[in-house]
Amino acid sequence: MGHDFEITIIGAGVCGLAVAAEISGGGREVCLVEKKESYGLETSSRNSEVIHSGIYYPQGTLKAGLCVRGKQLLYELCEKHGIPHRKLGKLVVASSREEIRELRELKENGQRNGVDDLILIDRQELERLEPHVAGEAALLSPSTGIIDSHSLVRYFEQVARRNDVTFSYNAEAVDLSPESGGYRIGIRQCGQAFSFLSRVVINCAGLRSDRIAAAAGIDIAKAGYRLHYSKGEYFSVLKRRQTLVNHLIYPVPQSDSGWLGVHITLDLQGQMKLGPSAEDVGEIDYTVDPGHQEMFFAAARKYLPHLASQDLRPDTAGVRPKLAKEGEGFRDFVIRDETDKGLPGFIDLIGIESPGLTCSPAIAAYVANIVRNIL
Numbered sequence: 001m002g003h004d005f006e007i008t009i010i011g012a013g014v015c016g017l018a019v020a021a022e023i024s025g026g027g028r029e030v031c032l033v034e035k036k037e038s039y040g041l042e043t044s045s046r047n048s049e050v051i052h053s054g055i056y057y058p059q060g061t062l063k064a065g066l067c068v069r070g071k072q073l074l075y076e077l078c079e080k081h082g083i084p085h086r087k088l089g090k091l092v093v094a095s096s097r098e099e100i101r102e103l104r105e106l107k108e109n110g111q112r113n114g115v116d117d118l119i120l121i122d123r124q125e126l127e128r129l130e131p132h133v134a135g136e137a138a139l140l141s142p143s144t145g146i147i148d149s150h151s152l153v154r155y156f157e158q159v160a161r162r163n164d165v166t167f168s169y170n171a172e173a174v175d176l177s178p179e180s181g182g183y184r185i186g187i188r189q190c191g192q193a194f195s196f197l198s199r200v201v202i203n204c205a206g207l208r209s210d211r212i213a214a215a216a217g218i219d220i221a222k223a224g225y226r227l228h229y230s231k232g233e234y235f236s237v238l239k240r241r242q243t244l245v246n247h248l249i250y251p252v253p254q255s256d257s258g259w260l261g262v263h264i265t266l267d268l269q270g271q272m273k274l275g276p277s278a279e280d281v282g283e284i285d286y287t288v289d290p291g292h293q294e295m296f297f298a299a300a301r302k303y304l305p306h307l308a309s310q311d312l313r314p315d316t317a318g319v320r321p322k323l324a325k326e327g328e329g330f331r332d333f334v335i336r337d338e339t340d341k342g343l344p345g346f347i348d349l350i351g352i353e354s355p356g357l358t359c360s361p362a363i364a365a366y367v368a369n370i371v372r373n374i375l
Contacts, residue, residue, distance in 0.1 A: 003182050005031040005166070007371065008198035010173045010185075010212055012039035014149070014360045015352055016204030017156035022364035023371055024163035031198065032165055033187060035172040035208070040153035043206050044357065046286065046318030047232075048265045048276065050248065051075070051085065051145040052355040055092075055110030055118065062333040062366075064113040067355045070362035071143065074152075077361060083151045084268050090144035090248040091126070093135035093303045099252045103139045106252075110141070117142050132244045132306050144248060148268055149357060156360075176201065176215040182345060183216070200345040200374055202367060207284060207321045209350045216346055218338065225334060225350050227321045232276025233288045235296045236315040237307070242272045244306060251303065262299035273315055274300050280325055288314040323351035335363065337370050345374050 007023060009016050012034035024030045036042070051074055057063035078085040094100045107118045119140040121129070126138045161167070168189065175186030175195070182199040203212045210220045210227040220226045237244075249264040265273050274296045297309040323331035334350040347370055349363070356363070 003180070003199045004196040005029045005198045006375070007031070007200045007202065008033065008183075008185055009202045009204055011204035011206050011209070012036070012157070012167075012169070013042060013204060013206045014040060014044040014153050014156065014357055015206075015349060015363050016202075017153055017160060018360040018364035019202060019204060019367050020165050021156045021159035021163065022361075022368045024160055024165045030160075030163075030165045031168065031196075032160065033168045033171040033173055033185070035170070037170050039157050039169075040150065042284075043318060043321065043353070044153055045149055046316060047149065047354070047357060048263075048273075049146050049149045049267060049357070050090075050265065051087075051147050052358045053090070053110065053115050053118075053141045053144045054113045054355075055106055055115055055139075055141060056253065057113065057355075058330060059109070059112040062335060063355060063359070066333070066359040066362040066366065068114045070355070070359040073361035073365075074147065074358060075145070077152075077155070078147065081155055083155055084148040085145055086268060087143065087145040088247055088266060090141040090250060091130065091133070092139040092141070092250045092252060093126070093133060094137045094252055095135055095302045097136050100137045102252050103137060107139055115141070115143070130245055130247060130249070132304065133249060134303050134305050146248070146266065146268060147357070152357075152360075173205070173212060173215070176212065177217075178343070200347070200371060202347045202349070202371075204349050204352075206352065207319060209321065209348070209352075213348055213350060216338070216343055218341055218343070218348075223341070224323065225348070227323065227351065228325050229281045229284060230320040230322045230326075230353075231279045231281045231285060231317060232320060233279075233292060233317045234273045234275030234315040235288075235293060235312040237272040237274065238311045238313065241307065241311045242266075242270055244304060245272065249303060251299075262296060264300065264304065274312065275315070276318060278326065281319070284319050286317045286319070288317050290314050320353040321351060322353055333359075335366060335370075337374065347371070
């Protein structure tokens with residue numbers, strides 16, 4: 001029996017779309033199925049929209065290598081295709097003398113990862129760059145920037161469509177089983193059930209990627225694939241206070257969980273936001289609790305003393321698909337062909353949280369190389 005598609009991608013977030021754009025074309029039959037009514041509606045569009053430089057992640061990990069490469073590819077894409085972005089630069093601020101040592105370690109880690117533009121600045125230089133920011137020193141990352149994530153995912157979708165990828169929205173993958181040298185994928189769409197065959201399946205299902213892996217027959221507890229949801233809320237800053245900073249302002253990270261702390265971001269319209277927070281939750285929930293305002297204010301006031309609590313308003317929230325709970329240490333992305341688990345041609349992408357947006361074009365190239373080794 002032949003296959004309906006050579007490759008099926010599950011999930012139309014930024015990584016699923018980037019992969020679709022990268023591997024399609026040349027007559028290859030590619031299908032992309034997405035549970036939601038459109039693309040990029042979850043983690044891909046509910047984040048800080050930061051282009052990260054690659055300073056936080058252990059050397060040799062996927063997060064480190066794909067972030068540094070992805071940053072370069074993103075800036076090239078933005079310049080070539082007119083995707084709105086801005087290279088603002090970022091300051092990681094030490095609020096005490098004791099944290100300066102951690103800045104030095106962060107700089108050294110970034111340099112090991114190939115980030116070669118980092119500058120450790122003293123209090124006087126920090127005051128010159130950011131007169132309203134309080135701190136003893138800071139690490140300047142000039143190559144950190146911001147991007148219009150909606151424009152980015154739209155660009156990837158348009159490329160995939162030009163390459164004749166078949167899109168199916170409102171289509172939830174509910175079953176996955178090996179058949180005829182590939183996989184039969186069961187779909188529920190608008191109350192109807194159907195299935196089709198695909199030679200290769202790429203799991204880019206984001207917040208539900210562990211469920212897709214389980215549907216394929218993987219013991220997600222044994223494999224370490226079970227996801228934990230971490231909710232991040234944002235509070236916006238009133239327009240009259242938006243000139244307080246010129247860079248992205250981050251605190252020194254306080255744990256090894258991957259959370260970078262409540263930081264100050266700016267979007268392309270100049271809107272200042274505080275966030276995200278990090279709260280382990282049992283379900284996907286995008287509401288923002290106004291009662292958390294004082295916590296955000298207290299976190300930001302350490303390095304932005306001119307801010308007042310009444311300057312903040314509840315904004316938006318996102319949910320991270322994390323492989324580790326708070327306090328469990330660093331976990332890398334899972335991006336792999338599952339042949340060794342008895343599933344040849346099944347490729348998992350699990351735990352694609354920050355810096356997944358930055359990594360997306362590099363992740364697509366990485367997955368394309370896996371596909372070349374299969375087909």
